[in-house]
Amino acid sequence: MRFIELLSTYGDMYVEAAFATWWMTAVSFIGAMILGLMVTVMRVCPIKPLRVVGDFYVQVFRNIPGISMLILVAYALPYLGLVLDWVPCVLVSAILICSAFASENFMSGINTVGVGQIEAARSLGLTFTQMMRLVIIPQALRSVVPPMTNLLIATMLTTAIASQVPVTPPELTGVVSYINTRMPYGVLAFIVPAATYLCTSLLIGYVGNKIDQRVRILR
Amino acid sequence: MTEQIPAVEFRHVDKHFGKLHVLRDINLSIMPGEVVVVIGPSGSGKSTLCRTVNRLETIDSGEIYIHGELLPEEGKALAAMRSKVGMVFQSFNLFAHKTVLDNVTMGPTQVLGVKKKEAEEQAMALLARVGVADQAKKVPAQLSGGQQQRVAIARSLAMRPEVMLFDEPTSALDPEMINEVLDVIVELAREGMTMMVVTHEMGFARRVADRVLFMADGVILEEATPDEFFSNPKTDRAREFLDSIAGH
Numbered sequence A: 001m002r003f004i005e006l007l008s009t010y011g012d013m014y015v016e017a018a019f020a021t022w023w024m025t026a027v028s029f030i031g032a033m034i035l036g037l038m039v040t041v042m043r044v045c046p047i048k049p050l051r052v053v054g055d056f057y058v059q060v061f062r063n064i065p066g067i068s069m070l071i072l073v074a075y076a077l078p079y080l081g082l083v084l085d086w087v088p089c090v091l092v093s094a095i096l097i098c099s100a101f102a103s104e105n106f107m108s109g110i111n112t113v114g115v116g117q118i119e120a121a122r123s124l125g126l127t128f129t130q131m132m133r134l135v136i137i138p139q140a141l142r143s144v145v146p147p148m149t150n151l152l153i154a155t156m157l158t159t160a161i162a163s164q165v166p167v168t169p170p171e172l173t174g175v176v177s178y179i180n181t182r183m184p185y186g187v188l189a190f191i192v193p194a195a196t197y198l199c200t201s202l203l204i205g206y207v208g209n210k211i212d213q214r215v216r217i218l219r
Numbered sequence B: 001m002t003e004q005i006p007a008v009e010f011r012h013v014d015k016h017f018g019k020l021h022v023l024r025d026i027n028l029s030i031m032p033g034e035v036v037v038v039i040g041p042s043g044s045g046k047s048t049l050c051r052t053v054n055r056l057e058t059i060d061s062g063e064i065y066i067h068g069e070l071l072p073e074e075g076k077a078l079a080a081m082r083s084k085v086g087m088v089f090q091s092f093n094l095f096a097h098k099t100v101l102d103n104v105t106m107g108p109t110q111v112l113g114v115k116k117k118e119a120e121e122q123a124m125a126l127l128a129r130v131g132v133a134d135q136a137k138k139v140p141a142q143l144s145g146g147q148q149q150r151v152a153i154a155r156s157l158a159m160r161p162e163v164m165l166f167d168e169p170t171s172a173l174d175p176e177m178i179n180e181v182l183d184v185i186v187e188l189a190r191e192g193m194t195m196m197v198v199t200h201e202m203g204f205a206r207r208v209a210d211r212v213l214f215m216a217d218g219v220i221l222e223e224a225t226p227d228e229f230f231s232n233p234k235t236d237r238a239r240e241f242l243d244s245i246a247g248h
């Protein structure tokens, strides 16, 4: 059984790879949520230039393939005097791209709040910041759980760009090439990563669903 | 005798939506304690008039004064002025993610700096006054329309406003809930609250108004006491309007 042999030789590497994917996903997603929220606040604020910059940001980073982003970050940033290690390059790329999608999700969340509640908040004398903090963002956050669940899965898949640069230990996609350059297992080497991606996605979907049911706003 | 300062004063106010001239040279004073009811056909500019008072709509020219102070254009000064003007909307607009109690305490705690406990006591008293104290822990979606609107009134009252604006507060309600809301407004009027009320409820207008304004095409066509207006409208437009309503 070549598959058993594969597992006994590279089992530990698979485990390490899974953890590498998971922690890069977690960091990228948290970064994307924070940056995405900031960009979204810019996009709805009363100051026009900030809105323009926010919209521009989203249009740019929503339309760059992950791998191109990585190349840009890895090879262009040094010209600006910023040299990052490979792993931070991957994280920065994933955060930039996923934050654009996060912002789109937040925008649709904000749109569920409705102009009526915004006018009510303004009528009470709340400032823009108070209105965002107390009325809009809490509702937007609670209504974006399903799309953010999808984004978390997409973020995990985006971290596969790390397979194109030398990171140690390799993550789930990188480990496949790592193994195949040493032993010709071919597609067999991809079974464990594929199953891991799938199980993680299912788990994310399940938990996301539970969270959504709990925080969803009655309307 | 000292001259009283109007609670709300419009001076030569004009407003367009694109080419549409929705407010034409509006001049109007609402004195403290006065209840002004605005009626008129759909699209005549009643909502717009109401909404300019706390600058939910901007104006093109003219001035609006609240207690003799020019309505600020933006920023903290505007927010501070808005906190003194209560607004009740047709569609209630309660904060969907907050309980009824939190809806009422948000303004006082966040804008006026009232302590949470004190704000909650005041809120419970207000909710009792509008008859929904037993709903305090629910979220808006669990309430009937009439209950939601009464909560919205309590939320405005919690700011201790100097003026209250009502834009068709019962138009979104089922008929059997209209009176529970109107009764609250009548009670407020009796207590001396300064109010501007847009409504299609003529019986209520008669009961609550010190003065009736009839608007058509962005102009205040008539201004009279309810008795004068309803028994003897001066313009054809007003007569037609009253007939069309009586026809229902």
Ligand SMILES: Nc1ncnc2c1ncn2[C@@H]1O[C@H](COP(=O)(O)OP(=O)(O)OP(=O)(O)O)[C@@H](O)[C@H]1O
Binding pocket: B017, B020, B022, B040, B041, B042, B043, B044, B045, B046, B047, B048, B049
């Ligand atoms: N935001 C807007 N943009 C463009 N036109 C508007 C806007 N709001 C209102 N209007 C128009 O301005 C006119 C006056 O509207 P307004 O809502 O003040 O009328 P109203 O007297 O309150 O009518 P109703 O009885 O139907 O509520 C209408 O013709 C309306 O279509």
Ligand SMILES: [Mg+2]
Binding pocket: B046, B047, B048, B167, B168
């Ligand atoms: Mg209206």
